[in-house]
Amino acid sequence: MNSMSLRKKRFHKGLRGWLSALPFILPGLILVTVFIIYPMLFTIRISLSDYRIVTGDITYIGLTNFKNVLFETKEFWYAYRNNFLYAIVTVPLIIFGGLLFSYLVNNLKHGQSIFKVGFYLPVITSWVIVSLVFKYMFGNSNTGMLNYLLVDVFHILDDYVPWLYREWTGNGAIWVMGIWKNMGWAMLIFLAALQSIPKDLYESASIDGAGIWAKFRYITISAVKPTIYFVMVNMIIGSFNVFIQVMLLTSGNPNGTTSVLQYLLYNRAFSKFEFGEASAIGLISAVTIILLTVLLNKIFLLDEKESGV
Amino acid sequence: MKRVFLVITVLALSVFGFVACNESTTVDSNATTTEEQITITFWHTYGDSEEAVLLDTVLPLWNAAHPNITVNAVRQDGSQYHEMIVTSFATGNGPDVARLDISNIASYAEQGGLVALDTYDDFATLAENYIDGPLSTSLYKGSYYALPLDTNCKAAVINMNLLESELGLTEVPATMEEFINAAASRGTYSLSVSGVGDWDLYPYFWLFGGSLTNDSFTQATGYLDSQDSIDAINEMLTLHSQNIFTIRDIDGTADAWAGIQDTFVMFFEGPWYSFSEDIVAAPIPTYEGRSASVVGGEDVAVFATSQYQDAAYEFAKFLTSEEVQLAMLQVGQLPILKSLVDNETVLSNPTWAVYMEQLESAQARIPSPNNDEIKTIWSNAMTDIFLNGADVATTLSNAATAIDAELE
Numbered sequence: 001m002n003s004m005s006l007r008k009k010r011f012h013k014g015l016r017g018w019l020s021a022l023p024f025i026l027p028g029l030i031l032v033t034v035f036i037i038y039p040m041l042f043t044i045r046i047s048l049s050d051y052r053i054v055t056g057d058i059t060y061i062g063l064t065n066f067k068n069v070l071f072e073t074k075e076f077w078y079a080y081r082n083n084f085l086y087a088i089v090t091v092p093l094i095i096f097g098g099l100l101f102s103y104l105v106n107n108l109k110h111g112q113s114i115f116k117v118g119f120y121l122p123v124i125t126s127w128v129i130v131s132l133v134f135k136y137m138f139g140n141s142n143t144g145m146l147n148y149l150l151v152d153v154f155h156i157l158d159d160y161v162p163w164l165y166r167e168w169t170g171n172g173a174i175w176v177m178g179i180w181k182n183m184g185w186a187m188l189i190f191l192a193a194l195q196s197i198p199k200d201l202y203e204s205a206s207i208d209g210a211g212i213w214a215k216f217r218y219i220t221i222s223a224v225k226p227t228i229y230f231v232m233v234n235m236i237i238g239s240f241n242v243f244i245q246v247m248l249l250t251s252g253n254p255n256g257t258t259s260v261l262q263y264l265l266y267n268r269a270f271s272k273f274e275f276g277e278a279s280a281i282g283l284i285s286a287v288t289i290i291l292l293t294v295l296l297n298k299i300f301l302l303d304e305k306e307s308g309v
Numbered sequence: 310m311k312r313v314f315l316v317i318t319v320l321a322l323s324v325f326g327f328v329a330c331n332e333s334t335t336v337d338s339n340a341t342t343t344e345e346q347i348t349i350t351f352w353h354t355y356g357d358s359e360e361a362v363l364l365d366t367v368l369p370l371w372n373a374a375h376p377n378i379t380v381n382a383v384r385q386d387g388s389q390y391h392e393m394i395v396t397s398f399a400t401g402n403g404p405d406v407a408r409l410d411i412s413n414i415a416s417y418a419e420q421g422g423l424v425a426l427d428t429y430d431d432f433a434t435l436a437e438n439y440i441d442g443p444l445s446t447s448l449y450k451g452s453y454y455a456l457p458l459d460t461n462c463k464a465a466v467i468n469m470n471l472l473e474s475e476l477g478l479t480e481v482p483a484t485m486e487e488f489i490n491a492a493a494s495r496g497t498y499s500l501s502v503s504g505v506g507d508w509d510l511y512p513y514f515w516l517f518g519g520s521l522t523n524d525s526f527t528q529a530t531g532y533l534d535s536q537d538s539i540d541a542i543n544e545m546l547t548l549h550s551q552n553i554f555t556i557r558d559i560d561g562t563a564d565a566w567a568g569i570q571d572t573f574v575m576f577f578e579g580p581w582y583s584f585s586e587d588i589v590a591a592p593i594p595t596y597e598g599r600s601a602s603v604v605g606g607e608d609v610a611v612f613a614t615s616q617y618q619d620a621a622y623e624f625a626k627f628l629t630s631e632e633v634q635l636a637m638l639q640v641g642q643l644p645i646l647k648s649l650v651d652n653e654t655v656l657s658n659p660t661w662a663v664y665m666e667q668l669e670s671a672q673a674r675i676p677s678p679n680n681d682e683i684k685t686i687w688s689n690a691m692t693d694i695f696l697n698g699a700d701v702a703t704t705l706s707n708a709a710t711a712i713d714a715e716l717e
Contacts, residue, residue, distance in 0.1 A: 054398045054421040054613065141563035160561035165696075253558070254696060255689045270392045271681045273420055 047279035065276040069268075069284070075256040076281070079264040082171060083285075086260065087239035090178045094235055095228060097179065098186025103220065105187070106194045116191070119184040130181060131248035138163040138173045138249070170250040170258040177245050182238070186231050193227035194220065229300045233293060240289050261285045348379040349617050349624060352394075352404040354387040358640045366636045371627055378620045398422045398614070405615035406624050408458055408607050411446035411673075412680050417610070418454040419678035424611040424618055425452040426625075435626065443645040446673060447608050455608035456625050457645035459637060462602040462671035463512050463577040464663050465591045466565075466584070471574045475499070481589075485516065485596040489553060492574065498555035499574040500548070501565040505556060505691035507674055507684050508603060510545075512577050513554075515601035515672060516593065517541035522716070526675050529712035534705040542694060542701045549695065559695045579605060580641050580664045590663040593670075602671035606645070643668075679715040686711045 047066070050059045069076050105115045122130065137145045140162050142152055147160045163169040197219065205215050243262035246252065252259030252267070259267075261281055269278035355363055360382075368380055383404065385393055391413060397403025398420060409417065417423050426432055432453065436444060443457035465481070472478050476491035476499065492499035502509045511521075519541030520532045532538065548554035555562045555573075562568065565576040569588060577593060584590055593600055609628050611621040627633060634644040635654060643664055649655060656662050675683055690708035693699035 052420065053395065140557055140561050141568075143564065143567065147561065162558055162561035165558040165561075254692045270395050272679075273395070273416065 043279045043282055046276055047283050049276055051275040051279075053273065053275060061276070065274075065280040066284075068274075069277050069280045073256075075252075075259060075264060076261075078256045079252075079259040079261045080284075080288075082258065082260050083240050083242065083288075085171065086175060086178060086242055087236050089175045090182070091232060091235045091239065093179050094182050094186050095231055097183045098190050098231065099224070099228070101183070102187045102190035102194055103216070106191055116188065119187045121184065122181045123184040123188075125181075127181070127244040128248065130177065131245050134173060134177045134245070135164070135249055138169075140165075164250050165253055167254065167257040170253065173249055174242070174245050174258065177249070178239075178242065182235065186235070189227060189231055190224060193224040197223045229296075233296055236292055236296065237289055240285050346377050346379070347617055347620060348381055349405040349615070349620050350381045350383060351624065352383050352385050352390075352407040354385055354390050354408065359637065359642065360384055362636055362640050367628070367633050370632065370636075371624065374627070375623065378617075378623070380624060394422075397612075401614045403612050403614050405617055406609060406611050406621035409455065409610050411443075411457075411604070411606050411608055414447050414455050414608055414610065415449045415676050416678040416680060418449040418452075422613055423454040424613055424615070424622070425454055426456065426611065426622060427453045429622060435629075438647060439629070439645050440647055440650065440668075442604055442668065442671070442673060443606055443608075446604070446606070446676065447610070448676065449678070455610035456629050458607045458609040458628055459634075459642040460604065460606035460645050460668065461579045461581075461643050462604050462664060462668050463508075463579055463593070464602065464667040465575055465593045466569060466578045466582050466588060467575045467591050468569050468573065468588050470587050471499075471571075476574055481591040482594050485594040488575065488594050489548065492553045493551060496552060498552055498560075498562060498572070500554045501562065501568055501573040501576045502554075502556050503565055504558040504688070505695060506688045508605070509556075510687075510691055511603045511672070511674065512593065512601050513545055514538070514541050515603075516596045516599065517544040518597065518599070522675060522712070526677065527716055529709040529716065530706075531709075533709035533712065534702070538705055539702050542705065546694070546701070556695060559692075577602070580643060580660060584660055590660045592663055592667050600667070600670040602667050604668070604671045604673045606643075675712075675716070677716060682715050683712055686715070 045058065048060060048062060049065075050061050051057070101115075101119060105112055105119070108115065136143075139145070139147065141160050142148045144160075144163070146163065147157075150157045151160055161169065163173055201219050201223075202215055205219060210218070241262060242260045243266065246258065246260050246263040247266070250258040252263055256264075262285070265278045265281040265285070268274040268281065353360075353363070363382060368382060371378075371380055391410075394403065394407070394409070394413075394417070398417075403422075414423070418425075426447075427436075435456070436453070439457050440460070443460040444453070446457065447453045447455035467481055469481075472481070475495055476488075478487070478491050482488040482491070488500075502513065504510075514521075517540070519538035520535065522529045522532050545554060549556070549559075557564055563572055565573060565578070566582070569576055580590070582588075582590070593602055609625040611618050611625060615621050629645065631646060631648060634642075634646055634649060635652075638644055638649075638654065638661070641661075643661065644650075644652075644655065650665060655665055674680070677683060686708050690699075690704050693704050694701055
């Protein structure tokens with residue numbers, strides 16, 4: 001009896017706790033349910049169906065959409081490959097550049113703010129505007145800045161190059177833009193991490209005879225390692241969200257060899273009305289990102305244990 | 310007590326929010342009476358000059374004739390127009406009536422987004438007024454889902470100064486053979502096209518003797534991969550290798566609009582090019598006695614989500630009336646009415662006259678709800694041939710098989 005009343009008391013206490021918290025979490029919970037959880041579940045449903053957008057008819061067709069996406073054309077594999085290539089090429093350069101420039105800016109005695117603003121400006125500039133600028137830079141004939149400089153000014157090349165209509169130069173333009181646009185963000189995060197390193201660590205190292213490189217290697221890098229992981233995970237996840245620059249620079253040309261998953265998804269949904277296949281591409285992207293995050297987390301934690309950070 | 314009251318208030322607000330979000334307005338789709346004052350929305354992508362005529366001339370005419378139906382004309386961004394329409398199909402927040410590219414009618418109709426206009430009693434009589442080619446662009450599975458609104462095609466745009474100074478021709482050549490002979494010794498590109506898409510390359514492909522499908526657009530094998538089609542592509546490859554014919558996206562050459570000023574002698578373009586005394590429109594020179602061009606243009610369609618479909622249809626009909634067609638002709642929108650083909654206003658303008666003449670040899674692109682996929686198959690095949698040097702016969706054969714699958 002005593003235990004029963006104790007349990008009842010606990011239940012009432014718990015209920016009161018829930019009721020107290022409910023007004024605070026309910027609006028957010030409703031919004032998350034309506035705008036995130038429901039669309040997510042609906043996407044899974046559509047990926048297994050033939051979806052007619054006007055009538056709203058949804059006919060279950062099993063894994064046909066996944067089969068079509070994965071095996072019917074090469075487009076998906078080009079896009080999948082390009083997302084990985086984007087991550088492999090841009091993430092190390094963003095981290096390296098971000099770290100380098102944050103180190104340099106951190107050691108400036110004057111004008112830190114100007115450089116911080118300068119490096120961060122690309123981050124806050126609209127993707128669309130930047131894409132249009134890059135489109136002009138990589139434009140055909142002498143109307144493109146790069147062609148004009150290489151052919152007409154410096155005479156390095158004999159003929160103009162259609163940069164955005166070739167597989168590797170098109171991908172290159174997309175990568176360069178990604179690096180330029182994101183480096184400022186990485187720099188700012190690294191700068192915050194650098195400024196949190198106690199100065200006496202460097203002073204002690206100097207007394208012990210450590211040079212600039214030794215201090216950078218053993219103090220700076222060790223201290224910012226968790227930040228590097230944070231930037232890396234964010235950038236890798238971001239690599240699977242590449243879209244605007246592909247749409248505006250190359251539109252996946254030539255023959256889908258510069259496409260990426262988000263562009264392919266957009267193209268399937270809006271150009272071909274294949275909302276089922278578009279949803280399947282979205283789910284494959286999501287699963288890939290989850291797997292990558294888990295994998296990176298695992299690698300990082302192992303590293304953390306070994307290094308004892 | 311206060312806490313319970315707070316919980317109840319939040320729950321009530323949440324439920325109210327849901328109810329408000331889900332509240333649907335069920336209005337009879339044709340519930341318009343002649344006395345009722347209604348507003349219909351018209352989406353278009355007209356440029357500045359066309360929009361000015363629409364607002365200053367066309368809509369006042371409409372308002373005078375239909376005082377109870379106000380038209381809210383909304384100019385949309387052309388680059389994302391298709392996406393906006395697809396989204397509007399899902400949300401129901403689309404227009405009542407819209408000006409649409411002819412190549413999208415079949416796919417919108419297949420999705421159930423457009424009203425079949427041949428269900429209206431007067432459609433058959435109305436259809437007799439339209440030129441057959443433009444009218445056929447709205448046909449899908451035996452029904453007409455739009456009215457033709459304006460038409461166009463490609464004709465030759467020629468820099469007369471370069472034609473004389475570089476090729477030694479004082480008059481526009483009547484045949485492509487004459488042009489090719491004159492351009493062969495120039496040593497640089499004289500003929501330009503932007504890319505490898507259907508709108509760009511179909512005129513050349515047809516001009517040099519190629520064919521896409523049978524007449525009923527149901528089969529590509531036997532046509533696209535025929536010897537004539539292979540020869541047509543090979544002719545284009547030869548001209549390309551002889552530095553006569555350039556494809557901007559393949560060669561990195563200047564855009565045709567800029568290049569025609571001082572580099573290229575000829576390119577094919579629609580009537581929207583800003584012609585001058587030196588740069589004129591002319592019929593595309595014939596090759597082996599045949600001429601060719603590709604039909605473009607827009608239709609006007611009534612949306613299935615419209616609450617006022619009858620009023621929207623009235624407005625669509627009004628846009629195809631003779632007075633509106635003549636008004637829009639002033640800004641380069643070629644008419645779709647049979648009665649205006651030989652109209653003095655059309656024929657008195659040398660540019661319009663050229664395009665009206667060129668329309669006679671212009672062919673339509675494959676009308677299919679899978680038009681976008683067919684376009685991709687074509688441009689991928691052309692990229693493989695012109696950029697990657699793929700075998701012409703094999704590539705066309707594969708493309709024909711792939712297009713067949715889309716036509717089923």
